[in-house]
Amino acid sequence: MLKKQFMTNRLKIYLLTLLSFLVGTSQFIIAGVLDKIADSLDITVASAGQLVTVFALASAIGTPILTVLISKYSLKKQLLIAIFIFMVGNFLTPLDLGYEVLIFARAITGLGTILFVVVSYIFASRLAGEGKQGSGMSNIALGFSLSQVAGVPLGRAIANLYDWQMIFYLVGFLVFLGTLVVIFTFKNRHPEKTPSIKKQINILKDKLVLLSLIVTVFVFITFSAITTFITPLIFSIERVDEHEIALIFVILGVASVIGSKVGATIADRVGVNKVLLSTLLIIVFSLIVMNIFSSFLNIFVLMLTIWSATIWMFGPTQGLNLSKMVPSHASILLSLNSSFVQLGFALGAFLGGVCINIFSIQSILNLAVVSTVIALAIYLFTLKKKKVN
Incomplete structure (x- = not known):
């Protein structure tokens, strides 16, 4: 029974790793297709680069506040809130609604992404069990690192075959599927004291x-x-x-x-x-x-x-x-x-x-x-x- 439970938790950690890879790809791919975004919006590369600025600034200021605000909920609910915020921003990103809306979308995505990472670190350490917390957390970091190894070049290839918007549609769809698994398989766990x-x-x-x-x-x-x-x-x-x-x-x-x-x-x-x-x-x-x-x-x-x-x-x-x-x-x-x-x-x-x-x-x-x-x-x-x- 214990072995079965460990295997189940290990698979859940792998799912969080996959989700961290996907949200990491959504963050880092902007740099990989910056020239294509600039061309499609008819703006300078420098202006397109500010999409990274608002993403980071929103997460730097907003994540600590959001972390405190949702700390009363179970870790599962915190994770789902983070994914929901990410999905809203990721959904708005590829829509052809102009530069201002894209700026807003990246700010929302930034909030959801870093909030997801913070909650995932805690969740993975809990799932890994006593003495293996570091191993569980390292998987989340690995997912983010792999988003640069595979996510960015793969995203660039997809952008060349179709357009840069297709990357975000694909990421959103895969995150949605992963979220369904989280909803039906993850148990509520008491939150950390924030x-x-x-x-x-x-x-x-x-x-x-x-x-x-x-x-x-x-x-x-x-x-x-x-x-x-x-x-x-x-x-x-x-x-x-x-x-x-x-x-x-x-x-x-x-x-x-x-x-x-x-x-x-x-x-x-x-x-x-x-x-x-x-x-x-x-x-x-x-x-x-x-x-x-x-x-x-x-x-x-x-x-x-x-x-x-x-x-x-x-x-x-x-x-x-x-x-x-x-x-x-x-x-x-x-x-x-x-x-x-x-x-x-x-x-x-x-x-x-x-x-x-x-x-x-x-x-x-x-x-x-x-x-x-x-x-x-x-x-x-x-x-x-x-x-x-």
């Missing part, structure tokens, strides 16, 4: 915590600026065909999966400080080389791959770093870190668009270097404060 907004804000009074979260923002400004405009950036170097651009997305996706898997594992062995410092230095180095050799596609893609793997190493390691700062408030810190990640996403897409409008598409590489150098400087300062403390 800290109030006031309690989440109060922890920011710790200067070391606040500085560490600011490091997160600047790193993800870099991440967002490059990933949002990655397709036009590559086309500015060389007009590669659709098969080559799809292959580049696959390579970057594989690098992201490797990075996200090994980062925290290495940190457990050598310590988070060494891993975070190393990743920031490698990110700066790879960006500088990309700047210098921005006319040579092969070197650029090689450095971009190293950058992708390293920046995905930073994410989970930074989460581990924050959770160890104040262990009694680990859940609050991880929630805040997610919001600061989305804030970085919003700022990166916005500032990237500004740079393109004022200078050129390749100026976002300069933005990325400056942002990462600032992150590195702040991180070195936090290391000094840790030693003093």
Whole structure:
């Protein structure tokens, strides 16, 4: 009976992994088809990039509030609420109702996506059982990583065969089928105790915590600026065909999966400080080389791959770093870190668009270097404060 129950729960975790892959595809595919969206709406690539800004900004501000508001419900109801919000935004996204409606749709999708991720992490850890919570949660992260490996290049291929709207219709249909399975097979589980907004804000009074979260923002400004405009950036170097651009997305996706898997594992062995410092230095180095050799596609893609793997190493390691700062408030810190990640996403897409409008598409590489150098400087300062403390 216990074995049967474990298998049932494992299948439920796999379903959550599949759903995280689908909602992740809905988030990341925008960067993969940014040029096609700009063409279909007759807007600039920079304006299309603001779809990423509103997605991230809405989730950064709205998710902590929504998490508190729905915390009184069972985890199953929380999950269904998150999926419903996502479905509304995803349904509106492909409708040809103009740029303003598309902006609104991406904001709604952002709220639903990150809320789904937060609830799924908790649900997966409960389903996995005692001593296997980390394994359950890693599956949700894996689903998101795989959305870059397979979802983005597959979405690009679908957009070439039909149009970019077809991707969102397909994602919506598959999420709907998955939701039916959730409704009929998932049991109601008692919710986690969610800290109030006031309690989440109060922890920011710790200067070391606040500085560490600011490091997160600047790193993800870099991440967002490059990933949002990655397709036009590559086309500015060389007009590669659709098969080559799809292959580049696959390579970057594989690098992201490797990075996200090994980062925290290495940190457990050598310590988070060494891993975070190393990743920031490698990110700066790879960006500088990309700047210098921005006319040579092969070197650029090689450095971009190293950058992708390293920046995905930073994410989970930074989460581990924050959770160890104040262990009694680990859940609050991880929630805040997610919001600061989305804030970085919003700022990166916005500032990237500004740079393109004022200078050129390749100026976002300069933005990325400056942002990462600032992150590195702040991180070195936090290391000094840790030693003093």
